[in-house]
Amino acid sequence: MLKAIHIRDFAIVAELDLELGEGMNALTGETGAGKSILLDALGLCLGDRATADTVRPGAERAEISAVFELAPGSAAAQWLAEREMAAEEEVAIRRVVQAQGRSRGYINGVPVALRMLRELGELLVDIHGQHAHQSLLRPAAQRALLDAYAGAEGERGAVREAYQRLTAIDREIGELEGAGQGYEERLELLRHQVEELEAAEPSSEGIAALEAEHQRLAHADELIRTAHSQLQALSDDEGAAQAALGRAIRELGERRHLDAALGEAVDLLETALAHLEEGCQTLRGFADGLESDPQRLAELEQRIANLRDLARKHHVAVEALPQTLEQLRAERHRLENAGERLEQLRAERGEALAAYQRAAAALSSVRAAAGERLAAAVGELLGELGMAGAELIPAVEHDPDAQPGPEGLDRVELRVRTNPGQPAGPLSKVASGGELSRLGLAIQVATVAQSQGVATLVFDEADAGIGGAVAEVVGRLLSTLGQRYQVLCVTHLPQVAAQAAHHFQVHKAQGEAQTHARVAPLAEPERIEEIARMLGGLEITDHERGAARELLERGRGSRA
Known part of the structure; x- marks a missing residue:
């Protein structure tokens, strides 16, 4: 999980040190306060492209450092060990962007290419919302999500093994047939x-x-x-x-x-x-x-x-x-002996191809069955999230005549129908930003028992466009995710913020020449004031404070 993040001279942040906790962490603040800046900084640290406004005006460079706690045997820990950059229990990632545009990345103090920051970042953090880390939009991630939900590691292993055997035979045939030209x-x-x-x-x-x-x-x-x-x-x-x-x-x-x-x-x-x-x-x-x-x-x-x-x-x-x-x-x-060997290899290839196709068909069957279960589970959650009538449709299109590959013969795509009667389409084309955030939330909750993915989930205004009772459902679902993952949620709804185990307030401070964004952890009294502000607006009364206390009590009860 993300233990701490340090930001210096990034956008409108002069300097910020923030320690995050387990479970659900909520970030709140008035509109325009810069709630998403923390997420933008985290994305930059994990390999996002730097933009012209990355470095704070007047500064020479922006610097973001993040420290993650590693679970033993996790995909991130294995990735680090394979590259001889392993630490015992945590990993430190650092990104420096010069005002002139040059950029450098470090993992545990070792200079690395930005590509490596992105690779490791995808194993540490999954950001849901209108950001570049939206893994739901990547076909490979969609297939991996469905496979994880299906528990199909055995079937996937059989496909990869059969594919390796097939490609080894094809490689030798190609060498012998190529030699035949001369x-x-x-x-x-x-x-x-x-x-x-x-x-x-x-x-x-x-x-x-x-x-x-x-x-x-x-x-x-x-x-x-x-x-x-x-x-x-x-x-x-x-x-x-x-x-x-x-x-x-x-x-x-x-x-x-x-x-x-x-x-x-x-x-x-x-x-x-x-x-x-x-x-x-x-x-x-x-x-x-x-x-x-x-x-x-x-x-x-x-x-x-x-x-x-x-x-x-x-x-x-x-x-x-x-x-x-x-x-x-x-x-x-x-x-x-090429002629005799080619004849033998061609016979072996026929057997290897048949074995591969059987393994791919078995994997496809497992994926299709899991897709039906996932659609039902997500559909039920979408109704609670104010998207009644919306459907997630995991499409598994099996083509036995397709070119063999290490992931089988399926084209896996998560499609969505947001309203009854509309045609289903790809997530990236059909779902709006707020809908995509809620879809991501529903999928994460539905797959929480099977998922072996990242340890930190980030939701950037997953509650956009909703309110009332549905907002409390979103908060409850995020809190449920927090029982297994670390959840970082940017929200403008008090019903969501009240469900968090840790609450941070983002606000702007006007200096002599510049505006600075600051983030502060809230203790119980300050938290009551912040939720009351979110409930009531500019003038906070005892009524709003009472309602804030009630929301916090309900939130604590849901986490108990």
């Missing part, structure tokens, strides 16, 4: 490339051994000279180390009886002499076995040059040639 030429080239690489013997061990032998022969003269020179210094010359070490052992050994401690030094020197003799013997064998071989060196250089040429031809490192050879062999084998 089949002979490609196969001939592959055979030549494989033969050429096989002749070069590019095994990992062979390349390493080749380079080691080349290194040794290329420096053979230098190695021989160095070995003989060191042998003379260590063993062959009259004053060599081996002779000096032998003399030292002999002279010290003759005197070791004079001091027992001398014996340890003699033992170590004898060990050193043994190692020196062994080392000289090994070095002599190395020098005797190494000889310059210009012909063999030339052969090695030619083989290495050939390997490098092959590596350049295939755009890989020399060390990667063995892997390249295996890949070319595999492709050659595939093309040599």
